[in-house]
Amino acid sequence: MKSRRLIASVVVGAALVLGTSGCALVSTQATTIPYSPADGVNVPDRSGPLQVRNALIVANDEGTEGNFLAAIVNATDDAETLNISFGEGVAAATVRVPARTVVSLGIDGEEPIFVEGLDSKPGSDLPTSFQSGDGETVLADVPVLDGTLDYLTEYVP
Numbered sequence: 001m002k003s004r005r006l007i008a009s010v011v012v013g014a015a016l017v018l019g020t021s022g023c024a025l026v027s028t029q030a031t032t033i034p035y036s037p038a039d040g041v042n043v044p045d046r047s048g049p050l051q052v053r054n055a056l057i058v059a060n061d062e063g064t065e066g067n068f069l070a071a072i073v074n075a076t077d078d079a080e081t082l083n084i085s086f087g088e089g090v091a092a093a094t095v096r097v098p099a100r101t102v103v104s105l106g107i108d109g110e111e112p113i114f115v116e117g118l119d120s121k122p123g124s125d126l127p128t129s130f131q132s133g134d135g136e137t138v139l140a141d142v143p144v145l146d147g148t149l150d151y152l153t154e155y156v157p
Contacts, residue, residue, distance in 0.1 A: 039149075040070065041140055048135025049076045050097055055128070057144045058112075058155035063121035066144065067112035067155045068093070072103045085129040090117045106155060114157065122146035 040056035051073040059066030074080050074097040082095045093113045097103045106112035120126040125141035147156035 039143065039145060039152075041142060043130045043140045044138050046136055047130040047138035048080070048082075048132030050074055050080050050082045050132040052082065052130055052140075055140065055142050057115060057118070057120070057126060057142055058152050058157075059118060059120065059122050059144050059146060060157050061122065061146065063118055063124070063144065065114070065116050065157045066118055066120075067106065067157060068115055068142075069106040069112050069155060070104075071107075072097050072105070074099060074101055074103075076100070080132050082130065082132045084113070086115055086118070087127060089119075090115060112155060118144070120144045122148075 038054045040054035043052035043055060045051060053071040053073060055068070055070040057066040057068050068084070068086075072082055072095055077099050079096060079098050082097065083092065084094070085092045093115075095103060095105070095113070104110055118126070122144050123146075124144050126144050127139055128142045129137050129139050131137040145152055147153040
């Protein structure tokens with residue numbers, strides 16, 4: 001009789017543990033999913049030796065022109081050039097980044113890249129290509145924002 005109670009309590013305990021933690025056994029942990037914890041996006045590193053972080057465009061209400069902002073990191077011992085293409089009908093841009101430096105477009109005296117001929121209203125994403133060094137061209141969906149947020153107001157063209 002005593003052994004039945006012991007077995008029953010072990011079974012109930014095991015069922016309770018599995019029932020309350022079963023989802024955690026098979027679901028992905030949210031902390032292992034990469035994401036950009038900012039307004040902009042990070043461009044995958046396969047675009048070359050330069051790393052593009054927090055890329056975004058602050059546009060006018062019509063979405064016809066905007067300012068491209070990003071931090072471009074060069075962790076190499078050589079100066080590198082980043083090639084950026086904002087799509088058909090929009091002029092491409094290049095940014096030269098000295099060795100072992102970060103160029104923050106729109107911050108610390110660095111001018112943002114003015115982009116004319118956009119066809120992307122605030123709230124949309126603009127497919128933009130990035131390439132540096134021997135890296136492959138990578139397409140990233142860069143968010144187009146407006147000046148609603150106080151710290152972006154100064155970047156609205």
